[in-house]
Amino acid sequence: xxxxxxxxxxxxxxxxxxxxxxxxxxxxxxxxxxxxxxxxxxxxxxxxxxxxxxxxxxxxxxxxxxxxxxxxxxxxxxxxxxxxxxxxxxxxxxxxxxxxxxxxxxxxxxxxxxxxxxxxxxxxxxxxxxxxxxxxxxxxxxxxxxxxxxxxxxxxxxxxxxxxxxxxxxxxxxxxxxxxxxxxxxxxxxxxxxxxxxxxxxxxxxxxxxxxxxxxxxxxxxxxxxxxxxxxxxxxxxxxxxxxxxxxxxxxxxxxxxxxxxxxxxxxxxxxxxxxxxxxxxxxxxxxxxxxxxxxxxxxxxxxxxxxxxxxxxxxxxxxxxxxxxxxxxxxxxxxxxxxxxxxxxxxxxxxxxxxxxxxxxxxxxxxxxxxxxxxxxxxxxxxxxxxxxxxxxxxxxxxxxxxxxxxxxxxxxxxxxxxxxxxxxxxxxxxxxxxxxxxxxxxxxxxxxxxxxxxxxxxxxxxxxxxxxxxxxxxxxxxxxx
RNA sequence: GGCUCGUUGGUCAAGUGGUUAAGACGCCGCCCUCUCAAGGCGGAAUCAGGAGUUCAAUUCUCCUACGAGCUGCCA
Numbered sequence: 001x002x003x004x005x006x007x008x009x010x011x012x013x014x015x016x017x018x019x020x021x022x023x024x025x026x027x028x029x030x031x032x033x034x035x036x037x038x039x040x041x042x043x044x045x046x047x048x049x050x051x052x053x054x055x056x057x058x059x060x061x062x063x064x065x066x067x068x069x070x071x072x073x074x075x076x077x078x079x080x081x082x083x084x085x086x087x088x089x090x091x092x093x094x095x096x097x098x099x100x101x102x103x104x105x106x107x108x109x110x111x112x113x114x115x116x117x118x119x120x121x122x123x124x125x126x127x128x129x130x131x132x133x134x135x136x137x138x139x140x141x142x143x144x145x146x147x148x149x150x151x152x153x154x155x156x157x158x159x160x161x162x163x164x165x166x167x168x169x170x171x172x173x174x175x176x177x178x179x180x181x182x183x184x185x186x187x188x189x190x191x192x193x194x195x196x197x198x199x200x201x202x203x204x205x206x207x208x209x210x211x212x213x214x215x216x217x218x219x220x221x222x223x224x225x226x227x228x229x230x231x232x233x234x235x236x237x238x239x240x241x242x243x244x245x246x247x248x249x250x251x252x253x254x255x256x257x258x259x260x261x262x263x264x265x266x267x268x269x270x271x272x273x274x275x276x277x278x279x280x281x282x283x284x285x286x287x288x289x290x291x292x293x294x295x296x297x298x299x300x301x302x303x304x305x306x307x308x309x310x311x312x313x314x315x316x317x318x319x320x321x322x323x324x325x326x327x328x329x330x331x332x333x334x335x336x337x338x339x340x341x342x343x344x345x346x347x348x349x350x351x352x353x354x355x356x357x358x359x360x361x362x363x364x365x366x367x368x369x370x371x372x373x374x375x376x377x378x379x380x381x382x383x384x385x386x387x388x389x390x391x392x393x394x395x396x397x398x399x400x401x402x403x404x405x406x407x408x409x410x411x412x413x414x415x416x417x418x419x420x421x422x423x424x425x426x427x428x429x430x431x432x433x434x435x436x437x438x439x440x441x442x443x444x445x446x447x448x449x450x451x452x453x454x455x456x457x458x459x460x461x462x463x464x465x466x467x468x469x470x471x472x473x474x475x476x477x478x479x480x481x482x483x
Numbered sequence: 484g485g486c487u488c489g490u491u492g493g494u495c496a497a498g499u500g501g502u503u504a505a506g507a508c509g510c511c512g513c514c515c516u517c518u519c520a521a522g523g524c525g526g527a528a529u530c531a532g533g534a535g536u537u538c539a540a541u542u543c544u545c546c547u548a549c550g551a552g553c554u555g556c557c558a
Binding site: 010126288394448 | 519
């Protein structure tokens with residue numbers, strides 16, 4: 001039997017990294033064994049739906065490379081793939097009524113007020129267990145209510161005795177008392193199915209073999225199992241995933257800012273790095289590798305190695321991983337992604353390629369570029385103290401001496417390429433019989449005005465060019481003379 | 484409150500009835516070096532606690548603690 005998984009997001013906003021990881025694992029489980037991956041839109045909550053959400057889903061799937069075989073925009077034989085369209089076709093109501101026929105579900109006409117009165121507060125939390133009030137309505141009463149146009153919901157009928165068990169491929173066997181299970185709503189009063197019901201019906205109809213979802217559904221899965229049993233359907237394999245949390249070990253929230261895929265991309269992260277990183281949140285390969293392309297993940301992904309405990313989303317490690325991707329990225333793509341940041345701070349005519357080359361091993365995310373290259377644009381107003389460096393054995397006296405001696409040499413020098421500069425300056429250093437640092441520390445300080453820079457004096461001078469380099473050296477000489 | 488799940492360094496994690504308990508990020512140090520990176524080398528740091536089973540428990544069982552999730556006409 002062909003493995004089929006599905007990603008079933010609700011179009012309510014940006015895609016959370018938790019949801020994205022679920023999508024990723026669903027994709028990998030299917031692809032690893034040559035199975036099929038389906039995208040289904042669960043828009044049964046009309047209140048939370050918002051317009052652009054669908055586009056976000058399509059775009060995210062596209063950018064992360066999670067291609068699906070069937071979905072709203074990829075017709076298959078299980079359509080439609082949008083639940084609101086399936087509502088229109090009457091699919092859920094039909095199955096709900098089947099359950100009513102079997103006595104596995106029932107009409108409920110309880111008002112909001114009555115439901116409200118069922119609520120009790122325990123330990124500061126409001127809880128409500130439906131009392132099966134409407135289960136005992138007679139056929140005639142139900143028909144009368146229906147004829148009168150009374151609003152209704154359809155509830156699942158779960159007995160108060162016995163237990164329900166299921167086997168989860170990650171968490172093992174789980175059993176709960178039926179009495180703990182509420183008679184959940186299957187069809188809402190607006191005629192839409194609840195997530196719980198639509199999920200079971202669609203997973204069955206779409207021949208989903210592996211239901212992969214977050215841990216938060218683990219404790220309600222017995223209700224689903226009862227639904228499968230009520231229909232007489234074979235339940236799928238369940239794969240519940242450990243939660244992803246923030247540093248405080250709480251479920252990632254939309255407010256934390258770094259938690260959606262789009263937010264991360266906006267912050268300068270590379271889609272592949274994000275995918276790579278989240279793949280490792282809750283799963284690890286057999287070997288010790290950590291850098292995987294999507295293709296390699298498909299190859300390596302053995303879902304039985306998913307672990308049970310929640311994982312903290314660590315921005316620091318994501319940044320590191322992004323840096324690894326930057327370092328190995330081919331230059332053209334790197335340039336395309338990085339250049340905008342260079343242009344943000346540099347408005348002069350400089351060799352952007354040379355600057356970009358310097359940055360490639362020095363950044364983790366693209367915005368890091370900005371603060372590292374500002375000195376190319378303009379020489380900062382630095383402190384003369386910077387010329388004094390104990391380890392380099394430099395101070396304001398010998399720095400001044402070096403710069404003054406170097407100035408005429410550099411004025412004469414026409415070729416400001418890296419190698420030429422190195423040759424001429426090394427020649428000076430050798431003749432003077434001093435360490436490189438004695439010459440290069442003051443030089444670098446003068447041309448950059450910074451304590452630390454990407455690249456050294458040669459690289460910086462090559463990029464700045466003769467005129468600007470000399471101008472900066474003269475400024476350095478002035479500073480040193482006046483101290 | 485009830486139910487369900489979880490607990491290996493700060494974080495991601497491997498692993499097993501007997502191991503010096505991998506590896507990665509981060510941190511610290513050293514090397515390289517004109518600075519910063521990159522790269523190389525090294526270091527500190529972990530089996531939540533308590534009983535039990537056993538010759539032996541991080542590993543198996545139970546209890547406790549802690550954490551999380553669910554307890555919606557949200558998904």
